[in-house]
Amino acid sequence: MNDDTLREAKTRLRTKYIGQCGIHGVGIRESRNAVCLYLELAGSPEQEETLREAAEDALPFELLTVEAPPARIM
Numbered sequence: 001m002n003d004d005t006l007r008e009a010k011t012r013l014r015t016k017y018i019g020q021c022g023i024h025g026v027g028i029r030e031s032r033n034a035v036c037l038y039l040e041l042a043g044s045p046e047q048e049e050t051l052r053e054a055a056e057d058a059l060p061f062e063l064l065t066v067e068a069p070p071a072r073i074m
Contacts, residue, residue: 032041
């Protein structure tokens with residue numbers, strides 16, 4: 001069993017997945033006991049596989065995906 005806290009899980013996923021397959025942000029939702037991945041949805045097989053892997057890596061926490069464009073500096 002994984003003894004990570006939610007914040008440790010967020011850090012672990014951010015380190016591993018940021019910049020991959022459209023993933024541009026990682027957050028947490030304490031009310032859902034979940035890690036959130038913010039991404040540009042591509043629907044590609046590579047992205048789907050990456051999200052399945054991330055969901056496994058997030059356990060025992062839920063993984064939520066949020067479709068959002070990356071922030072832009074003006």
